[in-house]
Every structure is written in structure tokens, then in C-alpha cells.
Amino acid sequence: MPSLHELQSAFADTLLNPDTTHTLSYVAQDKISRDQRLFIYRNHVFSSLTSALQGAYPVIERLVGAAFFRSVARGYIRLHPSTSGDLEQYGDSFAEYLSGLKQVDEHTYLPDVARLEWAYHRVYFAADVPALSLEMLAKVDPDQQHQLRFGLHPASQLLRSSYPSLRIWQVNQKTYSGDQTVDLSIGGNHLLVLRPQLDPQIHDITHDEFTFLESLACNKNIADSLDLVADVNPEFDLTSCLQKFISNKTLVIFSLENQGDQTRAYRKGDRTWPQSKRQKT
Amino acid sequence: MKNRNKLVSTAISSLLALSATAVATEAYSAGPPLEKCFGVVKAGKNDCGVKSLGTACQGTSSKDAQPDAYIDVIKGNCEKIVGGSLTAKK
Amino acid sequence: MTTESIERPPAQIPAQAGIGLRAEHYKEVIGSQPPIGWLEVHSENYFGQGGKPLHYLEQARQLYPISLHGVGLSIGSTDPLNKAHLDHLNRLIHRIEPGLVSEHLSWSSVDGKYFNDLLPLPYTEEALKHFSTRVHQVQDILQQQILIENPSSYLSYSHSTIAEWDFMNAIVENTACGILLDVNNVYVSAVNHGFDARHYLRAITADAVQEIHLAGFTIDIIGGQDILIDTHNKPICDEVWALYQVAIERLGAIPSLIEWDSDLPPLDFLVEEASRAQTIMDECHALVA
Known part of the structure; x- marks a missing residue:
């Protein structure tokens, strides 16, 4: 039986990394499988963090399109997970993340537009x-x-x-x-x-x-x-x-x-x- | 050195003189800002509803974080931004 | 007391129906002052230092008692309590003078990473002790009682040894906190895990329940099975209204919130749902009287 901290760390790993090797054997399987149950949480975590990024960066989303934005958001969330219980704080390093993407090489103005959006977001609050x-x-x-x-x-x-x-x-x-x-x-x-x-x-x-x-x-x-x-x-x-x-x-x-x-x-x-x-x- | 101190004093005196009428009240405006978004209220992002899987993108496997497939998509969406040197700045 | 508070209605949340105040409805609620007893907001949406969120919340507070409902304190986490988060909450409490302050029976962060979701705890003696200690600490820091809400959940742990309702009751016993009974969450979890929702409502410590939540869910079909997801984007379903009636018959009139978070309907619709809850409370009261 895992300690509470072991359980939380392993759960956290499976949320951010779907390919993780943790089996979380102590998650009950009955009506549906363990993975299906975990997927509900993973889906929600990615959806709400993506929605927080969409709220702060609507112009970037419009420029790159919804599908690419979601995909970039997924990569960003894995590399830079949230560090606050307040979602309005999420996404401060998104411009830097964008500037490191090779897809953005031909659109180097995107990080600057993202910086403007983040400034606007912070000023709002x-x-x-x-x-x-x-x-x-x-x-x-x-x-x-x-x-x-x-x-x-x-x-x-x-x-x-x-x-x-x-x-x-x-x-x-x-x-x-x-x-x-x-x-x-x-x-x-x-x-x-x-x-x-x-x-x-x-x-x-x-x-x-x-x-x-x-x-x-x-x-x-x-x-x-x-x-x-x-x-x-x-x-x-x-x-x-x-x-x-x-x-x-x-x-x-x-x-x-x-x-x-x-x-x-x-x-x-x-x-x-x-x-x-x-x-x- | 003397000169710049005097410039500052002169500027502040003129400012105060002007403001006796104008700047003192917030009604004074130095011309409209270039962009103003009246009435936009951001929806709060913290809530306790859970997202259903209904519209979820199937993918949460790690491949999705490598969006090579989207290079053309981004080109299409950004085609209205033209001219200049797109790759000048790094 | 601050000058503002003199013009404010009392902080206490009346035993009536209320609705969640969302940004999309700020202007309409403040402008039309719908006939509802009180409002609830998510605390974290007002953690900024100024601007529109606090501006409208203060205006709403001139009109209604307000309850602060937190989603990000991560009480169940094994990380140290987030002092900055508590500072923000404390500041908001002093500014708004809420009638109730609530959080969830869940965790949402570990090793410094936040998932901004209400993740399920195992119901073990270890978790009970940990959660109780943390509720104590939070109440000490905030210098007030908080309510703990039962979450809706999508998985359980095979090493859990305590039923959720017993776990809730034990926390109340250990910490003198109150209970926010989310009737929709009871129903969602009952279907997802196969327990009896009515039994849950009968078993919960009646004296501790100070607030009720009502909301709508979505049915996802996963692996051929119906799984209920607590989406807060739909009307309250008939089964949940029936459970609400059972709860009110047992508990008496309790502040009851219509909770809606996405795909918001027109304000009028929320007010109608609130008046339906109010009618159930009034009718139960009439029977008793």
C-alpha cells in the first residue's frame, strides 16, 4: 500500500506523462478500466490548463489556429506545469516557449505578440x-x-x-x-x-x-x-x-x-x- | 549638470502651472490611447466543473506534443502577416 | 469596520437559494438585482490585486451576502500548505466579508506542481489524519471555520478503508469544520462507483451541513459504460432534484446554490432553478410547521 505522498507523486506522473510506466495498481478497476478512469482526470487537467492559456493568449490562438494552439499548449503544459492554485497565473513563460519552437521560426513575431498578450493579462488583474x-x-x-x-x-x-x-x-x-x-x-x-x-x-x-x-x-x-x-x-x-x-x-x-x-x-x-x-x- | 537640474525644475513648474487647470483632475486626457477595450470582461478561469470527454481530442499521448504536422496550418493562418524579413530576428 | 461594510447587507448566508456569480453575468446581476438570497464566487478568480473582478465583486457585495468557494488550496496535498495562496484568500476574506468559506475534500498539487483539478484522496486512516491536520491549520490561519465539500470522483482506490460519508463525518469530528454537501456530486459518485446516494444523505452528520450545492452533469460513455462527469454546464437532473428533496426533508432549509460554470445559460434560467430549490425548501418547511 503506497503512502499518501507516493500515491500523489505517481498519480501526478501519470497525469502529465501518459506514457509513464507507473501502473497505479491500487486504482480500483470495476465498471471501467484503471486507464480509462485516469484518462478522465488527465483530460480535465489538460483541458483546463489549455483553457487558461486560451484566456490569456486569444490572439496567438487566432493566428496559429485552434488545432495548432491545442497542440502547442499540450507540449507547454508538460514542460511547464502550473505552479499555482490560481489558473489566472498560468502561462507566464509561454512566449519563451513559443520562441523555442521550430514551427515558429518562420513567424518570429509570435513571441512578441504573446508578450503583449501576457502584459495585457497581468495589467487586467x-x-x-x-x-x-x-x-x-x-x-x-x-x-x-x-x-x-x-x-x-x-x-x-x-x-x-x-x-x-x-x-x-x-x-x-x-x-x-x-x-x-x-x-x-x-x-x-x-x-x-x-x-x-x-x-x-x-x-x-x-x-x-x-x-x-x-x-x-x-x-x-x-x-x-x-x-x-x-x-x-x-x-x-x-x-x-x-x-x-x-x-x-x-x-x-x-x-x-x-x-x-x-x-x-x-x-x-x-x-x-x-x-x-x-x-x- | 546645472543645466539639466534647471530643465527638470522648469518642467515641473510648468507642469504644476498647467495642472492648476487641467492635469489635477483625472478628466484631463493626453489624447486617446491607441487601443482601448471598453467593456471586455475576462471569464474567470478557476472553476470546479470537470470537462467531459465528449469533445476531447483523442490524443493525450506524447506524440501530440510534437506538432510538426501543423507547420502548414500555421502558415495558412498567418498568411496575412506579410513583408519584412520573417526570419531576421532570432 | 470599513466604510463599505456599513452599506453592505449582513455577511451571513440566509437559508435560501443562491446562484454562482460568473463574470459573464456581472453587469446584469448588479443592474437587475434578481430576487435571490445570496451569491457564491470562486475565490481564486479574485486573487488579483485590483481591476474588474474585484470591482464587480465589491459592487455585488453591496447587494448580496457572498460565499467564497475555493478550488485551489489543495488541502489534501502532502506538500506544505501554500502560504501565498492562504494570504490571498485571507486578504479576500477581509475585503469581501463572506458569510461562508469553503474548499474541497481533494488534493490538486504535489512536489510543487499544480493540476488545477480536484483529485481524489484514498480514504485511509493516514489520509484522514493528514486532511484533518491541514483543515486545522487552515482554520487557524484564516481564524474561522471552513466548510469542506464532497467531490465528485471518477476513480477510487482499492486500499481505501473508509466510506466517503464516514470520512467527511470524521473530519468534522476532528476539526469542527462544516460540510458543504454537494448533492449532485453525491449522485455522480454514487453512479460512478455504485453506492447508494440516499444512504450517503442519511449518513452524513446533519448538524454539520451548512450549505448545499446543486449542478448538472454530462453522461460520457466510456468502455460501453455510462460515466457521469460533473460538468456544471447543464440543468439539474430530476434524480438530483429528488435527492435534494430527501436532503432538505432531513436537514431543514439550508443555503442552496445553483452552480453553473460553463456554457452559461441566461441569468433568468439560473434564477428559475434557484426558485425551484427555494420552493422545495418552502414546501418542506410548510409540512414541518
């Missing part, structure tokens, strides 16, 4: 935070302003692609009815996926804006971040850039260099916002 307080910003001593560090909204993601991944994403939305042709020669894009309120948005931003935001997101102060951009483009308009990204809630908090705890509090973790204080009842 990320924390809600209020806009940056301009009243507080006004109180910062002008001599210290260059040391300001700005934090990005936890529901924001920056993505760079060598392909027009946004265009591919757009023409493959269910609601899109125009011409689905995308010419890859129009080149890549810099994207900001953002959720200021409830609906995610995808912004096509400039290279300079991207560099600036990326630098802020790496906890560099505003002056150093400006340098990165202004060295290349002296025309860079910092005022309108700040105005744009504060008003659309990309930049939601700030701190001064020597008091950066609040900013770091959520950036060092996996973009987890500090918990609001809630009273236990």
Missing part, C-alpha cells in the same frame, strides 16, 4: 491606485526636484518589439472588422500597456518616452533619466512628457532620493503595491 498627487509634488523644494524618483502604476508594463505587434494584436481582435493584412516592414514599436481605470489600454509611445519611462521604472531619478534621452534628442520635451504620463496615470507616485522607501517598497517585490491598511472585523 493588477492593483488599482490613485493618481499622483500634484499637491504633494508642489511641496517639493525646487532645489531637490532633480532628485525626484517616479514610480510607475502597478498596472503598467513596458514592451519593446522589432515587429508591429500592436498592429497584429489590433487586427486580430474579435471586434475588428477591417483588413487583417499586416505588413511587417512597417517596423517595430514601443508599447505601454496601462490600466488607469478598469479597462486596459495599449499606448504606442515614442522611443524617447519609452527610454525615459524605462529609466524611471529602474528607480533612476528624473535628472538621470532625462540625460539618457536628452543626450540623443536635445529636443525632448520633458514638460509634455510628464504631463502626459502623470495625467494618464502611468506615473503615480514619487519620492526623493534620500527617502525612496515608498517607491522601492513595490518595485523590489514583483510590482506588488504596499497593502492598504484594512481593519480586521
